[in-house]
Amino acid sequence: MAKIELLQGTLDLLILKVLGGGPQHGFGIAQRIHLLSQAVLTVEEGSLYPALYRLEEKGWIEAEWGQSDNNRRAKFYSLTKSGRKQLAAEQEAWDSVAAAIAHVLQGA
Amino acid sequence: MAKIELLQGTLDLLILKVLGGGPQHGFGIAQRIHLLSQAVLTVEEGSLYPALYRLEEKGWIEAEWGQSDNNRRAKFYSLTKSGRKQLAAEQEAWDSVAAAIAHVLQGA
DNA sequence: TTCCTTTCCCTAGTGTATCTAGGGCAGGAT
DNA sequence: ATCCTGCCCTAGATACACTAGGGAAAGGAA
Secondary structure, three states: OOOOOOOEOHHHHHHHHHHHOOOEEHHHHHHHHHHHOOOOOOOOHHHHHHHHHHHHHOOOEEEEEEEOOOOOEEEEEEEOHHHHHHHHHHHHHHHHHHHHHHHHHHHO | OOOOOOOEOHHHHHHHHHHHOOOEEHHHHHHHHHHHOOOOOOOOHHHHHHHHHHHHHOOOEEEEEEEOOOOOEEEEEEEOHHHHHHHHHHHHHHHHHHHHHHHHHHHO
16 A cells, blocks of 8 residues: 655656756755655655656656766756746646645635 | 546545535535636546545545435435544645645745 | 436546665765 | 665556546426
């Protein structure tokens, strides 16, 4: 029984958002999400890497091998132009849905 | 390719919340969510009924056949005591996760 | 009357996202 | 030498919303 930690559909948004702040390697993205969410959100590696491939396949991010701060081989991802568009769209969608849910939670 | 309209995991919460306002039949629950969300959220029947069975099986809601306002046979669901607890828990979880996502969206 | 639309319930199968649970390699510290 | 950590990867399980159907009965329209 897989315990779902993230809301399905939000991981892409979170990744894109982090990359909006500059290139990052996979591990770093997960750390950053964990940190920024004040440890509420934890991205498992088994979710992270498949998600990165998805995003890359759709042309929203692109990868390049490099060297991490800790002197380790790491794949750095960065937003493409269409990724930037996608980020804006997903953020808007999130805002809309979150607001809608808030309405239901207040109005019932 | 199934287009996901709802955030996975939030449907239970929405249903419980609506039932927190009093008993409702399935169709009515979906209408209410649609209405309260200002037509942003649409619950498909293929999502709704399985969800109701899930919730019933877990003991959070219970069903009783009755008559709808339109004089039709309808199954009315209502919250159980443990359903009330579950509603509180899920609402809290939602608040926490939504806030966490908001943090990431602001902080990156 | 017959038809049609609406309301209400139901289910099998599909898709996809996240998870669990592994595996691997290399740097740096002990 | 050994271990821990950082970093990448993958196969299979699970969960949940979806599509795409089905059916019955009320009430109005033709």
